[in-house]
Amino acid sequence: MHKVVVIGTGPAGYTAAIYLARANMEPLVIEGPQPGGQLTTTTDVENFPGFPEGIMGPELMDNMRKQAERFGTTFKTGWVTGVDVSERPFKLQVEGIGEIVAEAVIVATGASAKYMNIPGEQENLGKGVSACATCDGFFFRNKKIVVVGGGDSAMEEANFLTRFGSGVTLVHRRNELRASKIMQDRARENSKISWDLNVTPIEVEATGMGVTGLRVKDNETGEVRVIETDGLFVAIGHKPNTDFLRGHVNLDENGYIVVTPGTTETSVPGIFAAGDVFDTKYRQAITAAGSGCQAALDCEKYLEGNMVHDWSKSL
Known part of the structure; x- marks a missing residue:
């Protein structure tokens, strides 16, 4: 049993983990096959605040991961293949790990590169x-x-x-x-x-x-x-990594998670979205990080008085 599981990394997942860890929520982050997300495949990041000379994408992601670890975030590597969100606690099926149970979940799985789907590709x-x-x-x-x-x-x-x-x-x-x-x-x-x-x-x-x-x-x-x-x-765009949520959480026609306007709340109470899984407009590293912060704060507020498990007995 975990208080909060963050699925995915990148600016959204790492920022959510930093905020959750500092709030003593002891988040577990499930990393996919590309820890750090899309920024690990970019070169100079010139528009992320705080780096006047720019910073390499992989270095920025590595710094975020270390910051999340510093405050107590734990990491596991796997691929979420299925979910049961019909009742809390939620159950996640993770390839190579098995079942993980959580009070709340933040989905920050980002997006994957699209291909042309032509012969020879x-x-x-x-x-x-x-x-x-x-x-x-x-x-x-x-x-x-x-x-x-x-x-x-x-x-x-x-x-x-x-x-x-x-x-x-x-x-x-x-x-x-x-x-x-x-x-x-x-x-x-x-x-x-x-x-x-x-x-x-x-x-x-x-x-x-x-x-x-x-x-x-x-x-x-x-x-x-x-x-x-x-x-x-x-380099023709990306597809949100949300197939494992289809039929469980409301998605739009392109597979992006639908959230309540002004929040990171999905159609399932206790499930939150951050980053490119719902952002169809801005899709920037800084907006992904900002939504990771929002998701963590929304999650904290939701769990106040809504815990399924008696955590006092776990101390």
Whole structure:
């Protein structure tokens, strides 16, 4: 039995754990296969307050984890495969661990990279296809690289990958980009980035040795051609990691957790959401951390006088 279980890490999960631990709630954090969340796959974080020179994403997450541990947070590594939230205490089925029981739960499982779902893509993951520039950029020194996407993450990855590749081609299915102006300007000012816009990727070409090209279709002319490349980085967005909650907690049509406006409360009393699992608008590290704080405070308030277990007998 645990007072509070936080599912997931990243800015939301770690911040929730810090606040809960300092309130003597003795939180258990269940880490997934990528502890630290999406920020562990980014490079310089320049817009997180308190770091005027910026900070590397993995370093920021490591610092948050250490801070949570300092106040008494415990961690277990596993994958939540099922939940029973029909009554309290809640029951979580965790692969590799078994059943975990909790008075309350904060879901901070974040989101996962989306892929294009075209032929040759999944077959070549780790063989030239990647969704993590910081993880795999090193392997493409002096090689040709393609980045697919039109948002901030695509601009950031393209800029980062110019440190390694001989050149980076940014591919997007529209002429207009979704990225913020400052990120677009940075990419356009980078002489090692070229642009191939208004084309639709249709197939990843590869040999037994790895990726050789991205086959695309021109959206205006219908022409099909191949962009030669040694590495393909997909940066087209993310999907919330909420499949294990489907049918148990209200989700919207895209899988994001529905919360009561102005709170982190879900459709099930005692279950709270933090970070990218419900934030469809801002999706920033600082807003995720802020929602982790909110979830912890909402959780503390909820548990006041609502404990199922007599914790005084556990001392």
